[in-house]
């Protein structure tokens with residue numbers, strides 16, 4: 001919203017190997033952001049125990065909205081990857097994200113299809129963490145620039161890899177720290 005045409009962000013893209021068609025890139029980016037927001041909202045809603053207990057069908061439908069949104073974020077990401085700020089190194093990081101996120105999400109889906117509720121919940125926590133990819137990248141880019149005096153492109157590339165590590169690590173800490181698995185087992189035994 002602050003920079004709808006991403007002018008500042010695009011100004012760091014120098015020496016691109018492929019020509020960037022700005023109107024196409026911008027429209028793909030809008031779709032990317034729109035589905036990223038839907039994934040964030042629908043994912044958050046589905047962590048509500050009340051919703052799961054009272055409206056299981058809504059939880060299920062909303063879950064499929066989340067999965068679809070994840071795939072559309074990844075699909076649009078696939079288009080933007082070759083033009084990533086930081087060149088090939090950043091692109092490789094984004095490609096890893098494009099593989100990891102859907103795999104984790106599908107794992108969560110497979111667990112619930114087999115009625116493994118606690119595992120489903122834990123894998124959904126792991127999946128949902130990736131909704132914060134953009135936030136983590138920009139936060140780490142900021143730290144790299146302000147804290148370590150790195151230039152924008154280097155900080156951004158470090159941000160891409162740093163975010164992968166952070167977004168894999170933080171959910172593990174949340175899963176370990178939360179006593180919810182036992183709770184959930186008890187609470188959902190009869191579902």
Ligand code: HEM
Pocket residue numbers: 006009029032033036037039073074077078080081083084085086090094097098101130131132133134135
């Ligand atoms: C779910 C939350 C996400 C949001 C809100 C989001 C938002 C954005 C935005 C606003 C941009 C435009 C550039 C910028 O200002 O950063 C962008 C670029 C991009 N995003 Fe996402 N994104 C999300 C998740 C992801 C994920 C999970 C991936 C990879 C699987 C991804 C891959 C990309 C790529 C490849 C670009 C282009 C980067 C570049 O040109 O350097 N995004 N995203």
